Amino acid sequence: MQITSPQFKENARIALTDVGLQKALGNVKNGFPQKRANAVKRLPEFDQLRDQGRDLKNHIIANLDIYLEEFEANVIKNGGHVHWCRTSEDARQTILKICQDKGAKTVTKGKSMVTEEINLNEYLEANGITPVETDLGEYILQLRGEHPSHIIAPAIHLNLEDVSETFHAHHHKPKSMDPAVLMQEAREELRARFVAADVGITGANFLVAETGSSIIVTNEGNGDLTQTLPKTHIVVTSIEKVVPTLEDMTLFLRLLARSATGQEFTVYNTLSTGPKRPEDQDGPEDYHVVLVDNGRSDMVGGELQEMLRCIRCAACMNHCPVYGSIGGHSYGWVYPGPMGSVLTPQMIGIEKAALLPNASTFCGKCESVCPVHIPLPKLMRHWRKNEFERHLTPKAARWGIKTWAFFAKRPTLYRLLSQTSNRMLRLLGGKKGRIHKLPVVSGWTDHREMPAPSSKTFMQQWNEKQKAGH
Amino acid sequence: MLDNNKQPVIGLFVTCLADLYRPEVVFASIKLLEAAGCRVEVPQGQTCCGQPAFNTGDFSNTADIARLTITALEGYEYVVGPSGSCIGMLHHYPELFQPEDPWHARAQALKARAFEITSFLVDVLQFSNIKSQFKGQVTYHDSCSGLRELGIKQQPRALLAQIEGVELTEMEESETCCGFGGTFCVKYADISNRMVGNKTENVAKTGASTLLGGDLGCLLNMAGKLQREGKDVQVRHIVEVLADELSYPALGESAYHLGKSL
Numbered sequence: 001m002q003i004t005s006p007q008f009k010e011n012a013r014i015a016l017t018d019v020g021l022q023k024a025l026g027n028v029k030n031g032f033p034q035k036r037a038n039a040v041k042r043l044p045e046f047d048q049l050r051d052q053g054r055d056l057k058n059h060i061i062a063n064l065d066i067y068l069e070e071f072e073a074n075v076i077k078n079g080g081h082v083h084w085c086r087t088s089e090d091a092r093q094t095i096l097k098i099c100q101d102k103g104a105k106t107v108t109k110g111k112s113m114v115t116e117e118i119n120l121n122e123y124l125e126a127n128g129i130t131p132v133e134t135d136l137g138e139y140i141l142q143l144r145g146e147h148p149s150h151i152i153a154p155a156i157h158l159n160l161e162d163v164s165e166t167f168h169a170h171h172h173k174p175k176s177m178d179p180a181v182l183m184q185e186a187r188e189e190l191r192a193r194f195v196a197a198d199v200g201i202t203g204a205n206f207l208v209a210e211t212g213s214s215i216i217v218t219n220e221g222n223g224d225l226t227q228t229l230p231k232t233h234i235v236v237t238s239i240e241k242v243v244p245t246l247e248d249m250t251l252f253l254r255l256l257a258r259s260a261t262g263q264e265f266t267v268y269n270t271l272s273t274g275p276k277r278p279e280d281q282d283g284p285e286d287y288h289v290v291l292v293d294n295g296r297s298d299m300v301g302g303e304l305q306e307m308l309r310c311i312r313c314a315a316c317m318n319h320c321p322v323y324g325s326i327g328g329h330s331y332g333w334v335y336p337g338p339m340g341s342v343l344t345p346q347m348i349g350i351e352k353a354a355l356l357p358n359a360s361t362f363c364g365k366c367e368s369v370c371p372v373h374i375p376l377p378k379l380m381r382h383w384r385k386n387e388f389e390r391h392l393t394p395k396a397a398r399w400g401i402k403t404w405a406f407f408a409k410r411p412t413l414y415r416l417l418s419q420t421s422n423r424m425l426r427l428l429g430g431k432k433g434r435i436h437k438l439p440v441v442s443g444w445t446d447h448r449e450m451p452a453p454s455s456k457t458f459m460q461q462w463n464e465k466q467k468a469g470h
Numbered sequence: 471m472l473d474n475n476k477q478p479v480i481g482l483f484v485t486c487l488a489d490l491y492r493p494e495v496v497f498a499s500i501k502l503l504e505a506a507g508c509r510v511e512v513p514q515g516q517t518c519c520g521q522p523a524f525n526t527g528d529f530s531n532t533a534d535i536a537r538l539t540i541t542a543l544e545g546y547e548y549v550v551g552p553s554g555s556c557i558g559m560l561h562h563y564p565e566l567f568q569p570e571d572p573w574h575a576r577a578q579a580l581k582a583r584a585f586e587i588t589s590f591l592v593d594v595l596q597f598s599n600i601k602s603q604f605k606g607q608v609t610y611h612d613s614c615s616g617l618r619e620l621g622i623k624q625q626p627r628a629l630l631a632q633i634e635g636v637e638l639t640e641m642e643e644s645e646t647c648c649g650f651g652g653t654f655c656v657k658y659a660d661i662s663n664r665m666v667g668n669k670t671e672n673v674a675k676t677g678a679s680t681l682l683g684g685d686l687g688c689l690l691n692m693a694g695k696l697q698r699e700g701k702d703v704q705v706r707h708i709v710e711v712l713a714d715e716l717s718y719p720a721l722g723e724s725a726y727h728l729g730k731s732l
């Protein structure tokens with residue numbers, strides 16, 4: 001996937017005038033947050049669960065190696081295989097090799113952001129293997145040649161008309177605007193693919209160390225078919241997904257469903273524990289887990305460590321007014337919204353992702369809804385600091401803040417600066433009391449008036465009064 | 471509740487925007503604090519809380535400014551300011567110093583004493599003697615830092631409820647950011663514009679003639695947008711209404727008819 005994060009501002013500008021996208025984004029704003037709020041209301045101990053989730057995740061991250069090794073040992077005991085992949089390239093090659101060893105021509109895929117992260121589809125295609133997305137949203141995107149714009153609702157940027165047109169163009173059936181009909185069309189197309197697939201690839205929401213299981217949660221059931229029908233099941237996931245026990249997993253399932261979609265529980269919660277045993281009716285003959293690191297282990301013990309708690313619920317983007325204005329594609333890579341503005345710089349490099357951690361008012365809404373209390377504004381600020389220290393902050397902003405700080409550290413000079421600015425702004429505001437156009441802050445006055453100060457600075461007036469013995 | 475026999479001494483944190491744009495907000499704050507039985511002083515060593523540097527990632531200058539501010543505000547029983555955002559920044563100071571650094575303890579001590587004005591009046595002073603002649607339908611914007619960093623939500627409403635002439639109509643999404651965000655509004659002007667546009671739409675829908683809030687950054691942003699859109703809503707800081715300091719025009723309105731000179 002082409003990275004367009006350096007063009008974030010242009011992307012955003014285009015997104016803001018895209019009528020269809022804006023309509024679709026209205027649905028995000030009016031949908032997920034309300035559902036989450038209702039679900040939270042129905043569970044009085046939700047906040048306690050969040051604290052538990054945070055603490056448990058902290059414990060897991062501190063013992064990540066131990067739980068991962070326990071997970072690996074149990075997968076092997078169950079007859080499966082674990083592949084440790086430090087980079088995206090390692091992961092792609094590992095997956096390709098498994099597919100090639102099986103002589104695979106097509107693979108079905110459940111929804112997985114990690115496979116987006118490692119750019120798996122393009123790689124498989126380039127190597128003669130056809131990936132078929134089976135999640136409805138991902139399927140639509142695959143037909144359209146697009147990438148997800150949201151981590152749990154990948155096609156949220158589209159409207160019904162878009163889907164209708166896409167299906168009409170690809171399925172050669174009469175055009176329909178009935179979601180049930182469209183769903184049925186997709187089902188029919190996919191059924192045949194499920195049966196024909198040689199390999200099924202899914203992600204994992206969690207990995208359970210004590211049993212060596214992986215779990216996926218979906219509302220469509222496509223994941224079940226993806227992992228049970230083909231002879232080989234590959235789980236592609238990342239190292240921070242491990243949890244110690246099944247019971248721990250249920251804590252996160254409760255947090256995840258409510259934070260993501262406002263459900264009490266996701267419809268399908270499917271555990272996979274190794275390949276099919278002799279007494280099993282169905283299941284894959286081979287079970288592989290590809291554990292992707294891709295910069296995550298570098299976060300352990302560092303300033304971004306808390307980000308590893310993320311359970312990919314998307315609450316932060318659902319509630320983000322910036323995401324809600326511009327949509328996920330503007331961010332220019334796999335992970336959008338606040339969580340993406342923290343993760344993307346780590347994964348593609350801060351040079352390319354420099355604009356993302358700055359694209360926030362630090363309103364704090366994301367942190368307030370995060371089920372595991374990730375301090376997203378603080379982590380974005382960490383990146384700003386990193387940029388400042390490495391001279392990646394734009395020159396004008398850098399110079400501006402340094403000059404301003406020179407004054408801010410000298411009270412007497414600062415007062416003079418304030419007085420001068422105050423007088424200038426009042427003159428510019430004139431009789432109207434506001435300024436219509438001020439080129440040095442055109443970003444402000446292009447869109448709004450600038451109120452002028454109402455009188456001399458407070459300090460000036462106060463000190464005059466004090467002198468007058470008031 | 472405070473000890474009745476003791477007059478608390480307040481070090482007023484003026485905040486840059488109030489100093490520069492809206493001195494009346496500071497005078498109104500002083501009036502309220504004095505009405506509530508406090509003695510108010512204005513520490514001369516203060517400048518800015520340092521938030522612009524902090525949010526640009528310039529932690530070294532932020533720490534310098536923090537040291538200056540901590541020093542200026544030491545020795546006062548309480549530090550009070552008319553902005554959730556700036557007081558919220560004072561609450562961030564301990565993050566700037568390692569726990570073993572003596573400045574860390576001094577920053578902690580400041581944090582424990584620093585309050586935004588509406589929360590100080592309600593939570594600390596339990597002040598219930600607001601006297602204001604203000605009359606009209608108002609709506610209230612919950613500025614982000616105050617709301618989420620300092621838990622300011624019901625305090626301004628509790629104070630407004632004491633004014634007979636105030637009719638409060640809540641807007642939709644009163645807790646959603648107005649798009650100001652300090653330098654964000656200039657650096658990401660298009661996105662900010664969309665956010666403030668959503669906000670003014672919600673304000674207008676209430677039919678209120680006055681928009682109130684507790685942070686001048688947000689208020690300047692929303693006032694400027696309302697004026698550009700030609701929406702007839704007056705914007706004021708809540709303390710102006712609480713202190714009955716209404717003899718001068720609302721934000722960005724003309725002072726001319728009042729016969730004031732520059």
Ligand code: SF4
Pocket residue numbers: 259309310311312313314315316317339366369370371372373374
């Ligand atoms: S950062 Fe928090 S809110 Fe955002 S996706 Fe991760 S867990 Fe969910």
